[in-house]
Amino acid sequence: MTSMPDLIRKKRDGGALSEEEIRTFIRCVTDRTIEECQTGAMLMAIWQKGMVQEEIKTLTREIMSSGEVMSWPEEWAGLVVDKHSTGGVGDKVSLVLAPALAACGCKVPMISGRGLGHTGGTLDKLESIPGFNVRQSTAQIQEILRSVGCCIVGQTELLVPADRILYARRDVTSTVDSPPLIAGSIISKKGAESLYALVLDVKFGRAALYKDMDSARELAQLLVGVGTDLGMRTAAVLSRMDTVIGRCVGNSLEVMESLETLKGKGPADLMELVTALGGILLQMTDMASNELEGRRKIFDAVIGGAALGKFQAMMEAQGVAKETTLKLCSAHGDYHSVLKRSQHQMELETLSDGVVVDVCGLTLAEILNKLGAGRSRAEGLINHSVGAELLVSLGQRVRKGEFWLRLHYEAPAPSAEQISHLQGALVVEERGNYVVEDLVINVLLPK
Template sequence: MSHAGSFDAITVIRAKRDGHALAKDQIDWVLDAYVRGEVAEEQMAALAMAILLNGMDRREIADWTAAMIASGERMDFSSLPLPTTDKHSTGGVGDKITLPLAPLVAACGAAVPQLSGRGLGHSGGTLDKLESIPGWRARLSAGEMLGVLREAGAVICAAGEGLAPADRKLYALRDVTGTVESIPLIASSIMSKKIAEGTGALVLDVKVGSGAFMKTYEDARELAGTMVGLGTDHGVRTVALLTEMSVPLGLTAGNALEVRESVEVLAGGGPADVVELTLALAREMLDAAGLPDADPAAALADGSAMDRWRRMIRAQGGDPDAPLPTARERHTVPAPASGVLTALDAYAVGVAAWRLGAGRARKEDPVQAAAGVELHAKPGDRVAAGAPLLTLHTDTPERFEAALAALGTEGAIAVAPEGSAEAAAWAGPRPTVLGRIA
């Protein structure tokens, strides 16, 4: 679809710089030309900044998303006899939910084609977590992906090169030009990949809080509403849950540590917040797939979800019985005082895990499978001065100092005396799901 001669990048940049809405043919042209190399990186950087500063209306975002989808191929799961449903999380600390969720939903009768990503910065990546299982492969051809879906009902793998190539190019550019935070660009990035993936239904887990991308409920609500609108406009049944991310999810942040915790959930145990969110998302996914009567809690209890997990890991070359890697070095962080833990900041824990080697600063950096942070208490729990609060894991002990510095930032860890107002505020269970948008 060449529009050569009818457009130029500077006109498009100026239009958005001056606060105008871009026409559909301008959007189609600029993204197509960018993928072909006709629009230079610095021109797209200028356009991304103009979008960040001036925003886009719903029609523009829908056109931008459609042009990103059109830049590559679309997957087709219509040959499967089951309804397809998928989940996307905007990322957080200790967010291992995809691992138990995909096999759980498969055990309830839906097919789950879960294209996942790698971690960047303080939020972990699903593929990095699974790669701590010996032999497991993230990269599958379309044929292999269908094979795993037929065998296990769920697949978790990397997106192929042909899926929304405009997004891959633009994602890398946004990362180095300070334009990551733009809601139109976040929404179109996520949704172009998910719509191109060809799933029939999609549940979005939009995180809110210090360890999330969206720090406030209002921003998370705006992002969720934009993405639900995009999915609906493209014929995908889409719903979003807004979920808590000011405290890490579960009791682990780090690749192999999170796999271990996910297997505990599939075995019928695991931390209450991880189980609660896994079941809430499973119910939404099954409902969106037209299976409202399925009972995910029963599939966790009777072992059928664990059976799907084992089949899925094996079908991707992994050994579900192999011991997971453990770190060579550990360091215990004691509770600073006795009382009720009132703060354990998700962002600080995420940065600590990253600095221990669980994450990467650049896309090409390796990660340590065994590095991470283990939590021995969560806010609301009673702690005793000097008792273990966190255990840091790494193969490279020279990293402890930087990780401890992240945890030592003001307000990252706080303990209030029992009976105080601060301690009382943490009494009773706190909701994991904060809102729903459909």
């Protein structure tokens, strides 16, 4: 058998790995018979040299097959769906979309991840809710889907174990943005869910992994192709990721904004993404005759309160006390009686009169991660209360001295340099002419 250094060298030198060589690498990762430094070296070689289509398909299939593959009751045929985003700032779409799809009759076994790079993780957000257990066995997942219709969980010990290891290594080896590794990670998990239909939100812009639309389109086409090859109806949307989705960034704050959205009071951009992605899934499952009808059904499920009911039931099924869910889901929920509130808040002032033409989401995310909202601190722990609220909207006219951002933080206080960077995220122009741009740019449907 070829040694691991030989496989690393082959990929480092630009060679295409055979099916058996990729299988060997993934088996060694799964069995932990490979040194961590060797795993990192192979990830870097893949990042530098890329992979051809057949390599990516094999990599994805082998990661998927490294553990168990879920199976569902026959009566759920054509109903099991999921969504995945390539990561954004303030992206809490899953928290609204999963229960909305369940309210429309879908089964949604949403296997999510933790924060990666500057982007927040759905599991981290949900764990800010006391008692929410993202660790569920396959049998528990099936029971939650039977009784509720949706769950949001982490990877089980038996599900795609190779990806769980590689996912963590990508974050610390700066190989997060490798298309083959992205495809292998995303599609292997969804393939192991035995989905009927999958929609992907592939983001581009300053706060996305891919900065330009052409690169994002290439990734979307790759993901759709690999997903289709694994037997799933797979579609993708291209969406902008320059500023914040909604108004809140940070784990507890994003849960609050998601709950407000489920109560019919959500921001327009968040609802646009929820209805667009949900509408495509309902169309692909034939629950809607077209995307527009699908969007309308998702919108009605959110505005009418059915999705909120599903979210409450999902929380209880995943370990949250009923008393807690009632507080969170009541019309005038006292969120901070349940969710941790930071010890300190600080409002930043606008430095000039004018029109808000930009708020850089990447800058906000990077500073908040350093303050504890992400895993950039040495101990790798997340402080769920750290975050920020945008107090202005793009296109809004402001006066010097008005508050534009509320920062939630713990000791120590942000440094002067960090505050300066945050102030630089806001762009105000005296004669600004802000043009509203579509959030969802393009839809790639399965052939």
